Amino acid sequence: MNFFRLIMSDINIVDAPPGIEGSGFFATSFDKVIGLARSHSLWPLPFATSCCGIEFMATMGSHYDLGRFGSERLSFSPRQADVLMVMGTIAKKMGPVLKQVYLQMAEPRWVMAVGACASSGGIFDTYSVLQGIDEIIPVDVYVPGCPPRPEAILDGFTKIQELVRNESGRRRHSPEYKELLASYGIL
């Protein structure tokens, strides 16, 4: 027993959401339970075009291990993905491709812009490069850095988890959200 305690780290289990507890029952709202479950089983879709993608590979590797946050399973099909992680310079010619990938994702979906190029165009202030992916798709979390270290990517990912955990079940049906999508020409 002591031997196992030496080689195994303590396993953390999330706390139950606030609710009413009694003998034989526990009552809480769907929003909280679904948010909790979703936030620890996000399937990311890596859209890696350059050096930020290399940092993401390190993030997925055993040393930093994105799998610890419930994202062991990368989805290389947008139809099964929850988080679109855009890492790297997006040329204007790539813009429609990225938008198509976003459109193929099912709701609820989140987008993370990793690094200076995906967030703002970065050093590539030029005619051929998209000046931030938020020109074509809505973005939930921006990770700064050129490229960001794996710790920064993990920090951004926990921010996504926070958004997922606290999102209302009705948000995707709200007029504000529909207005946001309409402003990007997505219906």
Add this chain to the structure above:
Amino acid sequence: MAEDTNHNLIEALSVRFGDKVTSVTEPYGLLTFETSKDVIIDVLRFLKEDKQTNFNYLTDITAVHYPEKQQAIAVVYHLHNMVAKVRIRVKVFLQEHTPHIPTATVLWNGANWMERETYDLFGVKFEGHPDLRRILNMDELGVHPMLKQYPLEDPNRVDKKDEYFGR
């Protein structure tokens, strides 16, 4: 040795093309000359197929925009004689409003993408090219961005306003 080779090349070119070959220079030992668009294919064919010159490899086709010059577009050909390890550079100056020049795809199939790139970035029309359309930029771009009248920067950039830099 290089000087001898270049000298022989100039000799051969002037015997064949006379005053169609102008502005011969040798910056860093690289033989460079200008010619005109009506003989460019003949010049390239001579350089490629003549046993003496034997420039069998087309390294690159590109262009340069000189807005201050009367003939503002220079189309530049780089050739390589792989046997004798000699390189040569050929320039053709064109009018900016009619940048037309015959295609080199009749000599090298590899010229296809190089000419598409030159068309994409400089708007040079290669007459007789089998498929002259943009290769790098998006089709909706609408301009040939390496021409100097077009700004390098993207106009949508919002974080580079002068006020943020105290200008």
